[in-house]
Amino acid sequence: MTSNIVLSEVEYNVVGKRHLRPDGVDKVTGRAQYGADIRLAGLLAGKVLRSPHAHARIKSIDTTAAAAGPGVHAVVTAGDLPFAALTREELGGDYQRLKFANNHVLAADKVLFKGHPVAAVAAESQHLAEEAVKLIRVEYEVLPPAMTVREAMEPDAPLLHDDLYTSELGQLSERPSNIAAHMAFATGDVELGLTQADLVVEREYQTASVHQGYIEPHNATAFWNADGQLNIWCSTQGPFVVRTNVADILRHPVSRVKVTPMEIGGGFGGKITAYLEPIAALLSQKSGRPVKLLMSRTEVFEASGPAPGTWMKVKLGVTREGRITAADITLAFEAGAYPGSPVMQGAACALACYDVPNGRINGYDVVVNKPKTAAYRAPGSPQAAFAVESVIDEICEELGLDPVEFRLRNAAKEGVRRVEGPVYRRVGLVECLEAARNHDHYRTPLEGENRGRGVAAGFWFNRGFQSSVNLTVNPDGTVNLIEGSVDIGGSRATIAQQAAETLGIAYDEVKPTVVDTDSIGYTMVTGGSRTTFATGWAAIEAAEDVKRQLVERAAKIWDTPIEDVEYADGVLSHKSDPELRMTFKELARQLLGTGGGVTGVSNVDPAGEGNSFGVHIVDLEVDPDTGKVTILRYTAVQDAGKAVHPSYVEGQMQGGVVQGIGWALNEEYFFNDQGQMMNSSFLDYRMPTALDLPMIDTVIVEVANPGHPYGVRGVGEVPIVPPLPAIGSAISHAIGSRMRRLPVTPGAILEAL
């Protein structure tokens, strides 16, 4: 029996209620339009030729036969990108960034991972396109790959880039290196703190590359019109980011690129990068026809962006009473083929749950011959938490301390200074820990052989960034809400709820629509746990704009000064004349005859995002004969600030837990010794299914974020953080042996037993 608890501080009329989702009917009846559903007159099918090698120099590409193939309209290679015609002198300091961005889309001199795009074809049908790519002749000089951070950091490792130097805040290493960046931050005196400790524990951890596993593969359809207008339809979390990236790579004015986000079948951070869009656009430009590109599941695994594999070292010092005195952490994350792993995000999250007087964190961003990593829910935080929380669990075991009590003694709270410097404002970790301690799950002893319980905490920043919303009042008193935030997890509803609450009207009187980049102001990606916070802010501001205009209109109709009119709970009234009163609906009917319609507009970049914390408890059982782990019970506690739509918050929490369980127990990219992925299908890349999981209990703790009108914090990312260490610790307790590499597979357990 699942238990979902909401610990509310404040109640509202619309916010905080479980309304029906506006896109529900289209999605359950199959009418929702996804990228693969696009049909355009004259549409061509595209196919990408990808590298069979993890690391090789391209000696030549011959596309002659493919271009002459039946039904073929265009063939493109890196030589067709505008970048190919530009010189280093022309691009100046932007050269390397553009080179990496372009080479990632279509390889020029080298391929850096199996699946790296080398060329692409547009033809009359998918079959003809697939046949045509087979006619492209590529001559490679195969090079040895560097597949892990430890290998790639060795001084004699194969170099991926001859012109990549280690940057330490702009200071470059003398020689090229696979270490793209090293960054560090510290507080206090770590050496002194370690001398103050009664117990010092130092451990190393590793995690494997894992994929977000979104069910809908990447897709992009492009039509480059003869007048230079480029239209793109795709599955993305950030249509404006796609617009920027495509314009950047194709050196085309941003105003001539329109991106229409289709419905999205999952993203989790993996659908921000533009993989196919620039190629589809090039093929369309060359053929003069619209071109659609679709990735297969194998292409998604091999050529989109997994979360990085890692190597980590954690040293913690604590007193006998369970107070942290010092922490020294080193994180090395795989960036994939090009720089940009989330190692510094992981570093900033690593100790975020605790008040650490003396702390030092070093982070290394390391290129390896794997696909370039992409964001995945709280990027960097789950891996870092696995290392830090696992050490804390060992310390609790060693000192005989309760793991929740230990965390309460050291918990981050308002006024605590983070290791990288800033001071926390109001946050809800203590409340989460208390809710976990008081939960029936934690109060019920776990009994039985081969069973273990794990507890872990997790952190994510949550972000703001830019969002825009337009609200237009209809004559029937309803409101059209236009937004640029792609709806992945129910944000149409949560944005509409905030608009309705602010206007004082019913939820179902607001109709939200997600539109293209020509039809709304700049809106950052749906990600970073920002959408309900920031686009919600935009909706509130736009609603306030509507209210201002309605007050003005009522004053005009009543021929009275604006100051005499007030707006409350969806009703306009004269402050001193009780006869003068109109509902929102009554005024809406009169708008067209009294000066025209009313549209509220808002473009925001709000500050005040509130950090999120989660605390998870898991019970599991290990089969000593097979090493199989069965999750017996799972409870996730999280501070949501205000849960605008509690069902969707619970869904985010449960979804994050499921993905975290997969990360902890099963999921892993397997590579052969040539660096080729050997399990690029859902048959072999083992994600959890409903049959693998119990129902997941949730507790929503509401510690209002003072930086948002309704107290919203953001919820989508932190629930993937605690499962990794919680499960790792639970397995360790069940089998009596510490597991320091993820995933903890049945084979690894049998080896440890």
Place this chain on the structure above:
Amino acid sequence: MVTVYVPTMLQSMTGGVKQVQVEAANVRQVINQLEEQFPGIKDRLMEGNQVRPNLSVAIDGEIARMGLLERVRENSEVHFVPAISGG
């Protein structure tokens, strides 16, 4: 006076000094003031005409939205922290 927390990796340029007091009204002035005291530090904090893309400036715990133009108050704390986006 504004208190600037010198990034750990740049403390070698400040002789190990971790906090610096400057008179400044915005982030640009903060960095210029640092440069006056510790020549060369500006190049480490900035790339071209903006703060390095992997850094954010936090003023009193709030990430600056306006880059170099972001205002700082008289008693503000300024930190250079890792840039965070999300997934």
